[in-house]
Every structure is written in structure tokens, then in C-alpha cells.
Amino acid sequence: MFEARMAQGSLLKKVVEAIKDLIEDANFDCNNSGFSLQAMDSSHVSLVALSLRADGFEHYRCDRNVSMGMKLANLSKILKCAGNDDAITMKSEDNGDTITFMFESPNQERLSEFDLKLMDIDSEHLGIPEAEYDATVKLPASEFQRIVKDLSSIGDTVEISVNKDAVKFGTSGDIGSANIMCRQNKSVDKPEESTEIDINEPVALTFALRYLNSFAKATPLSTHVVLKLSKDLPVVVEYHVPDVGRLGFYLAPKVEEEEMEA
Amino acid sequence: MFEARMAQGSLLKKVVEAIKDLIEDANFDCNNSGFSLQAMDSSHVSLVALSLRADGFEHYRCDRNVSMGMKLANLSKILKCAGNDDAITMKSEDNGDTITFMFESPNQERLSEFDLKLMDIDSEHLGIPEAEYDATVKLPASEFQRIVKDLSSIGDTVEISVNKDAVKFGTSGDIGSANIMCRQNKSVDKPEESTEIDINEPVALTFALRYLNSFAKATPLSTHVVLKLSKDLPVVVEYHVPDVGRLGFYLAPKVEEEEMEA
Amino acid sequence: MFEARMAQGSLLKKVVEAIKDLIEDANFDCNNSGFSLQAMDSSHVSLVALSLRADGFEHYRCDRNVSMGMKLANLSKILKCAGNDDAITMKSEDNGDTITFMFESPNQERLSEFDLKLMDIDSEHLGIPEAEYDATVKLPASEFQRIVKDLSSIGDTVEISVNKDAVKFGTSGDIGSANIMCRQNKSVDKPEESTEIDINEPVALTFALRYLNSFAKATPLSTHVVLKLSKDLPVVVEYHVPDVGRLGFYLAPKVEEEEMEA
Numbered sequence: 001m002f003e004a005r006m007a008q009g010s011l012l013k014k015v016v017e018a019i020k021d022l023i024e025d026a027n028f029d030c031n032n033s034g035f036s037l038q039a040m041d042s043s044h045v046s047l048v049a050l051s052l053r054a055d056g057f058e059h060y061r062c063d064r065n066v067s068m069g070m071k072l073a074n075l076s077k078i079l080k081c082a083g084n085d086d087a088i089t090m091k092s093e094d095n096g097d098t099i100t101f102m103f104e105s106p107n108q109e110r111l112s113e114f115d116l117k118l119m120d121i122d123s124e125h126l127g128i129p130e131a132e133y134d135a136t137v138k139l140p141a142s143e144f145q146r147i148v149k150d151l152s153s154i155g156d157t158v159e160i161s162v163n164k165d166a167v168k169f170g171t172s173g174d175i176g177s178a179n180i181m182c183r184q185n186k187s188v189d190k191p192e193e194s195t196e197i198d199i200n201e202p203v204a205l206t207f208a209l210r211y212l213n214s215f216a217k218a219t220p221l222s223t224h225v226v227l228k229l230s231k232d233l234p235v236v237v238e239y240h241v242p243d244v245g246r247l248g249f250y251l252a253p254k255v256e257e258e259e260m261e262a
Numbered sequence: 263m264f265e266a267r268m269a270q271g272s273l274l275k276k277v278v279e280a281i282k283d284l285i286e287d288a289n290f291d292c293n294n295s296g297f298s299l300q301a302m303d304s305s306h307v308s309l310v311a312l313s314l315r316a317d318g319f320e321h322y323r324c325d326r327n328v329s330m331g332m333k334l335a336n337l338s339k340i341l342k343c344a345g346n347d348d349a350i351t352m353k354s355e356d357n358g359d360t361i362t363f364m365f366e367s368p369n370q371e372r373l374s375e376f377d378l379k380l381m382d383i384d385s386e387h388l389g390i391p392e393a394e395y396d397a398t399v400k401l402p403a404s405e406f407q408r409i410v411k412d413l414s415s416i417g418d419t420v421e422i423s424v425n426k427d428a429v430k431f432g433t434s435g436d437i438g439s440a441n442i443m444c445r446q447n448k449s450v451d452k453p454e455e456s457t458e459i460d461i462n463e464p465v466a467l468t469f470a471l472r473y474l475n476s477f478a479k480a481t482p483l484s485t486h487v488v489l490k491l492s493k494d495l496p497v498v499v500e501y502h503v504p505d506v507g508r509l510g511f512y513l514a515p516k517v518e519e520e521e522m523e524a
Numbered sequence: 525m526f527e528a529r530m531a532q533g534s535l536l537k538k539v540v541e542a543i544k545d546l547i548e549d550a551n552f553d554c555n556n557s558g559f560s561l562q563a564m565d566s567s568h569v570s571l572v573a574l575s576l577r578a579d580g581f582e583h584y585r586c587d588r589n590v591s592m593g594m595k596l597a598n599l600s601k602i603l604k605c606a607g608n609d610d611a612i613t614m615k616s617e618d619n620g621d622t623i624t625f626m627f628e629s630p631n632q633e634r635l636s637e638f639d640l641k642l643m644d645i646d647s648e649h650l651g652i653p654e655a656e657y658d659a660t661v662k663l664p665a666s667e668f669q670r671i672v673k674d675l676s677s678i679g680d681t682v683e684i685s686v687n688k689d690a691v692k693f694g695t696s697g698d699i700g701s702a703n704i705m706c707r708q709n710k711s712v713d714k715p716e717e718s719t720e721i722d723i724n725e726p727v728a729l730t731f732a733l734r735y736l737n738s739f740a741k742a743t744p745l746s747t748h749v750v751l752k753l754s755k756d757l758p759v760v761v762e763y764h765v766p767d768v769g770r771l772g773f774y775l776a777p778k779v780e781e782e783e784m785e786a
Contacts, residue, residue: 112441376702
């Protein structure tokens with residue numbers, strides 16, 4: 001059987017809210033090292049990879065590997081019924097066709113059990129190669145969310161360019177153009193506002209803003225987002241779930257038109 | 263003539279907000295003991311009964327019995343123009359065809375008068391027999407509101423079952439099933455969070471969630487809601503308006519299909 | 525070239541939000557005394573006049589008179605990307621076809637530049653004659669906003685009548701009628717709640733509520749709104765932007781039907 005209890009159930013709620021608009025349905029894979037999910041978005045352009053470590057749960061037991069297919073919209077409906085302070089326990093029998101979510105209010109007076117029917121979902125697990133990146137930028141998650149939202153009101157794509165002092169986000173569209181620059185700032189006073197740049201060589205890549213906006217729905221998970229960029233590699237947009245795991249999004253850069261003609 | 267003044271006008275606003283989506287138009291009946299309304303919802307399934315006692319008003323005068331027909335949507339439009347701290351005075355001449363609402367701001371600097379045209383509405387007054395109930399459950403109104411809302415995302419009906427220790431709300435639907443249990447808790451520290459169960463015999467009845475959701479719009483009126491349940495009787499969902507009166511909703515239980523076939 | 529810097533950039537945001545639903549596109553006229561705009565609303569019924577004085581800016585330079593045509597919806601999109609605490613600098617080369625907006629966050633870590641394409645817009649500058657008004661009413665801007673919103677739920681037009689003690693707003697419609705009276709109150713304790721009336725002779729004029737509701741979108745600009753009324757003259761609805769300038773709206777009164785038939 002599989003059983004896992006998370007005292008801070010709101011984390012699970014946030015994870016599902018972060019990915020439910022991008023992914024229609026997916027397999028949650030459980031083994032004794034943890035709980036993970038990997039799926040392409042419904043337009044097969046970007047990739048989502050979630051992993052929550054066994055030791056990030058208050059209690060975790062997984063007798064044998066299971067893969068549980070769920071429709072994210074239904075999972076979200078159920079998790080919305082958990083209070084923000086509730087502990088959440090997930091339970092599933094081996095070969096069962098449901099997963100049970102148990103919500104306990106802090107004072108134990110309210111106890112809810114929701115059974116969600118599992119689905120069979122075809123999926124292939126893509127290997128994501130470990131890579132050395134040309135540039136890694138860590139910036140406040142809310143700042144990143146705001147930038148991609150702001151630029152979306154002007155254009156459809158963003159060029160992200162990084163040098164050792166700053167990261168720049170640029171776009172243009174019918175009404176004009178926009179450039180937003182965030183300077184490196186290893187602020188000690190307010191670590192949650194720091195912007196840190198780690199660079200091997202300068203890089204400038206272009207991405208569809210629509211997907212970055214979807215990724216930014218993970219903002220409530222973490223104070224910071226990490227962007228990992230390399231020429232010819234998908235960008236990684238990564239949110240660390242403190243003490244529990246990570247949620248990563250992968251998106252291939254747009255090829256410039258001149259290159260395509262070449 | 264009829265004239266009644268309520269210093270805490272927001273109570274009237276909340277009462278009308280609580281019933282305006284359920285009832286299209288209704289007669290407000292005034293006599294010298296108070297102000298009341300009884301009406302079926304527009305689909306003729308549930309019944310609403312409101313009574314506000316004369317002594318709950320700061321000033322109350324009713325020379326002879328009057329029945330004033332109003333469209334709830336219009337009454338709501340007008341009461342929305344009252345500030346939350348305004349005193350509200352209602353006035354109507356005998357045989358007049360309007361009712362006047364006077365709103366006074368606390369510092370008396372702003373004085374508003376709204377005249378609403380009265381309507382002729384056919385209505386029959388149903389006698390609601392006093393009954394002894396198998397089970398009476400008093401629980402925080404916001405908790406009840408949340409439970410019926412949460413369950414509505416899973417199914418269409420709820421089975422409410424009460425035993426001496428707890429009340430259970432269960433539903434099921436296409437995506438799975440849900441059960442929420444609230445334990446008895448005569449909390450002395452925080453009386454507003456108490457759940458109290460008074461039971462003659464265990465009872466389990468099924469209701470349409472849609473109506474319970476409508477009833478729960480009365481939540482702002484009161485810290486607690488009282489559910490009164492008996493086999494074969496409509497449930498009473500009751501909100502007490504402190505020092506003024508009560509708003510009660512009545513809904514017949516669903517007959518189980520197996521019983522119907524028997 | 526034209527260059528102007530406003531430390532409190534939120535003022536510019538509020539100005540544009542106040543007029544963007546009323547005016548589709550307009551010329552912003554800059555000369556060395558300041559920055560102004562005058563335009564009819566898109567239905568050619570009301571007039572908007574904005575003026576921001578050069579000395580209201582932290583830095584202001586305008587080498588020669590320029591008139592910059594912008595679509596307000598696009599300008600609004602761009603200004604929404606400025607943080608509420610950002611300083612905003614506007615820049616435009618002589619004969620340039622764009623205006624640049626530069627947003628600086630308080631700590632200088634975030635620097636954004638937005639270029640907006642300018643448009644050619646035909647416009648005629650109407651002379652607004654200075655007039656002596658029969659009555660001038662200064663009341664809290666939020667109070668005025670609420671009154672015109674409340675009355676809009678009852679009727680389409682409002683009669684504003686002023687005597688030396690009070691200003692009255694009246695309307696009527698299908699469901700009934702309404703009258704709201706605000707008494708003069710030169711409150712010293714809370715100057716932001718004061719209502720001041722300055723009157724030569726009593727006046728009563730009728731206006732379309734729809735436009736007053738649009739004007740009231742300027743409420744965030746100022747604690748008070750000033751209404752200037754004279755028989756046969758357009759009402760002036762005026763918001764002072766502290767230390768910077770003013771935004772005025774002009775609307776002709778409705779002619780009563782009986783007068784029209786006479």
C-alpha cells in the first residue's frame with residue numbers, strides 16, 4: 001500500500017494549482033524514495049517535472065512502486081476542499097482503483113475523506129539529462145511572475161539575456177516595445193528580495209511568454225524562482241519546495257527566423 | 263401607518279441578500295407583533311420563513327395589518343445603497359402603493375430616501391406545524407457553508423447522518439466520493455466554534471445540495487446554523503438573528519430510489 | 525526634446541485610469557509650462573481637460589511644443605506595468621515617433637523601459653471660458669462616487685440641487701425613486717470628510733448618470749471632488765491632483781422635456 005502524510009497540506013494544494021492549467025491528466029509515480037510526476041503540457045510544447053522526497057513527508061510508506069493516473073482538474077476540486085491548515089494524508093491500496101485523501105483540521109474536530117477514482121493514462125517517461133548551464137539566475141518568484149505578465153500585455157515572446165551584472169527581459173509588439181532589467185543584488189538584509197546571477201558565458205534566448213506565464217502559477221510555492229539557460233537547450237524554470245522537493249518546467253527556445261532561413 | 267426603525271441597518275441588508283436569489287417576489291406581512299415573510303422558492307421546492315419581532319426594532323409602529331408585495335431584486339438594489347453603519351427606517355402609509363426606506367449615516371450628514379413601488383402578489387400562508395425533531399445540530403454557520411460548497415464540487419446530493427458524537431455529510435459523483443465528519447465539541451474557549459448535537463435517535467437523510475447552498479447565503483446573519491432533522495420531515499435550516507428574530511429554510515428529504523421501487 | 529520625471533509615478537497611473545474608458549485616443553500637449561490634454565469622450569457628449577504643471581514634476585524639460593497622440597488603452601497597458609512606488613520618466617525626441625516610459629523601482633534594482641508608438645490624431649482645442657458659477661460644492665470624492673453609483677441602480681438621470689445648507693441628488697425609475705441629501709459640514713476634525721457649499725443662488729440641474737459614473741473613476745486622485753453648477757452651463761466635475769494640477773470633466777445639463785415642448 002501507499003500512504004503519505006503531509007502536515008502542511010497547503011503545499012500539496014499549491015503544487016496542484018501550479019500545474020493543473022498546464023496538464024490535463026498525469027500519472028503520479030510513487031516509490032520508496034518519493035512521489036513524482038512528469039508530463040508534457042496538453043499542447044506538447046513544455047514539460048513539467050515534480051518530485052517530492054519521501055523524507056519531506058511527516059509519514060511515508062510505499063510498499064511497491066505504483067503509478068496513479070489522475071485528471072488534474074478533479075484532483076484540484078478535491079484539494080480545494082482541504083483547509084489551508086489541514087494535514088493531508090494520501091492513501092491507496094495496491095491494485096486499488098481509487099486514492100483516498102484525508103484532511104484533518106488542526107483541532108481534529110473536522111475530518112474529511114475524499115476518494116478519487118484513478119485512471120489509466122499512457123505516458124512515457126522522458127529522461128532529462130543533467131546539464132551544465134551557461135547562466136543561472138535566481139530571482140524573486142513574484143518579480144518573475146510580474147515581469148512575464150507585464151510583457152504579455154505588449155508582445156508574445158520574450159528575449160531573456162543574461163550578463164554577469166543583470167538579466168534583461170525584452171519584447172515588442174504592435175503598440176511598441178519593452179525592456180525590463182533586473183540587476184544582480186545579493187541583498188543580505190532582505191534575502192527574499194535578492195537577485196543572484198551565476199554565469200559561464202552571456203546568453204540570450206527567446207521564449208513564448210504564454211508558457212512562462214503558466215509556469216509562474218507556481219509562484220506561491222517558493223520565494224525564488226531559478227532560471228537555467230544555455231544556448232540550444234530548453235530553459236529550466238525551477239521552484240524549490242522548501243524541505244520537500246522541486247517543481248521544474250522545461251521549455252525550448254524559439255529559433256530565430258533568420259537562423260531558420262540559413 | 264407602518265413605521266419601523268432599525269439602528270443596525272446592516273441586518274436588514276443581510277436578510278435580503280440571504281433570500282433574494284431563492285425568492286423572486288414576496289409579501290412582507292406586518293402586524294403589531296412584528297415583520298414577517300413566508301414564501302416558496304421559485305421552483306416551489308423549499309420554503310423560506312422570516313420573522314423579525316417588533317421589539318427587535320428601535321422603534322416600531324403598525325396601526326393595522328399590512329401585506330406589502332416586493333420584488334426581492336429591487337428591494338436588494340435599494341438596500342445596497344445603505345451604508346453598513348446606517349440606521350434604516352421603513353415607512354408606509356395605509357393603502358399606500360410605495361414603501362419608503364430612509365438611510366441615516368451615523369453622523370447624520372447624509373440622509374437618503376428611497377421609495378419602492380409595491381406589487382400585488384398572490385400568496386398562501388402555509389402553516390408550519392411545530393414538531394419534535396429526532397436530531398438537532400448546531401454548528402458554525404461558516405463551517406456548514408463550506409461543507410455544502412465543498413461537497414457540491416463532487417456530487418448533487420448530501421446524506422446528513424447524525425449520531426450522538428458527530429454529524430456526517432456524505433456525497434458521491436462521477437469523480438469519486440466524499441465524507442466530512444464534524445465531531446461534537448461544546449467548546450467553552452471559543453463559543454463561536456462549538457458544535458452541539460442534541461439527539462433522540464440517530465437519523466440519516468438525503469437532500470439536494472443546490473438548495474442547501476442557497477440557504478447558506480444566510481451565513482453572515484449568525485455565528486451558528488441549527489439543523490433540525492426527523493425521518494420523513496423537511497429539514498429546518500435555521501439562522502437566528504440575535505435579539506431580533508429568525509430566518510428558517512425548509513427542505514423535504516429526497517426519497518431513496520430503492521424505497522420508491524419497494 | 526521632451527523629458528519629465530515624476531517621483532510619485534502612481535499619480536500618472538491614476539490619471540490615465542481615470543480617463544481611459546471615456547476617451548479612446550488623444551493628444552498630450554507639452555510646452556514649457558506643463559503637460560495637458562483636452563478631448564471629447566467617444567460619444568462627443570462630455571469633455572475632459574487635464575493639466576499637470578511643469579513644477580509638479582521632479583524634473584521637466586520641453587524644448588519646443590509637442591503634441592503626442594496616444595491610444596489611451598495602450599498607454600494604460602504600459603503604465604500598469606509600473607509599480608505603485610516607481611518613479612516614472614517620460615521622454616521623447618523632437619519629431620520622434622515614440623514616447624519612452626522609464627520606470628525605476630525605489631531601490632533602483634529594477635529598471636523598465638517601454639516605448640509606445642505615437643499616432644496622428646486630429647483634434648481641435650476648444651476654449652473653455654472662465655465662468656462665475658451659481659453654486660460650488662466640494663464633497664468627499666468617494667461620497668460622490670458612491671452616490672452616482674447608488675442612484676444608477678434606480679434611474680438614468682440625476683437632478684442635482686443645491687441650496688446654502690445642502691446638496692441633493694434625486695432620481696426616479698421603473699422601480700421607484702431616490703433622494704440623497706448631503707448637508708454642509710465644514711468638519712475640522714476630519715477635513716477629508718468635509719462638505720462645503722458656496723452659493724450665489726440656488727440651482728437645480730439634471731445630468732446623465734452614465735457620464736458622472738465615468739467621471740467618478742478619478743476618485744483615487746483626490747480626497748475631494750468639486751462640482752461647479754450654473755443654469756444653462758455645463759457642470760464642471762473637478763479633481764485636484766495635489767501639488768501637480770487638475771483633471772476636469774464637463775457635461776451639459778439635460779433640458780427638461782416640458783421646456784423643450786414650450
